């Protein structure tokens with residue numbers, strides 16, 4: 001993927017009762033010195049206040065900055081800018097990719113959700129740095145998703161825009177990494193594979209090793 005976009009995107013677990021920051025702390029403590037392949041995306045529920053999103057982003061940055069782990073903010077570009085994050089991720093219900101690029105500026109990392117090759121071509125034209133492609137398989141982490149696209153769907157998107165890194169998302173487990181890489185994914189984005197693990201730090205190390 002080149003060094004600009006790490007291969008493992010840890011998306012914060014925004015479900016009620018989960019301690020998103022504790023998982024980030026465990027991930028960074030376990031993973032950063034071993035492989036420099038980790039990125040954290042701060043994702044909160046839609047009804048979370050901007051204040052809470054901003055404070056979580058600042059807390060995540062305080063953990064990630066000393067370890068040189070990049071931090072993105074999902075959806076809320078103003079929170080990304082205000083907190084000094086490295087960029088953001090947008091999808092179909094967020095600002096269009098080209099508009100998000102104008103807001104963030106040319107140096108920011110900008111991810112765009114793509115479910116089809118057509119989505120990918122439009123996202124690259126709009127200035128996306130990487131493409132978040134899924135859902136790879138069914139997941140209980142997020143409701144309302146379309147049917148899984150599987151490895152074949154990921155491969156179709158990757159083939160459409162081979163110069164832009166594809167990050168597969170949706171039900172991804174460590175055992176899926178080799179197949180997804182073979183399908184053309186440069187990396188993976190996960191919530192449950194780390195947040196649901198008995199030892200989130202160990203899960204990060206195993207994912208990073210599989211992605212190396």
Ligand SMILES: Cc1ncc(COP(=O)(O)OP(=O)(O)O)c(N)n1
Pocket residue numbers: 009011041043074075089090091092093094111112113131132133142167169189
């Ligand atoms: C890496 C990555 N890929 C896809 C998504 C999904 O973004 P989006 O479609 O905007 O949905 P929400 O996450 O906002 O519910 C993502 N966040 N990260």
Ligand SMILES: Cc1nc(C(=O)O)sc1CCOP(=O)(O)O
Pocket residue numbers: 011113133134135136138139140141142145169170171172189190191192193
């Ligand atoms: C936030 C999100 N977006 C998806 C998409 O396909 O757009 S799937 C997803 C949830 C990812 O969590 P897990 O790794 O636990 O399945």
Ligand SMILES: [Mg+2]
Pocket residue numbers: 074075089090091092093094
């Ligand atoms: Mg979104």
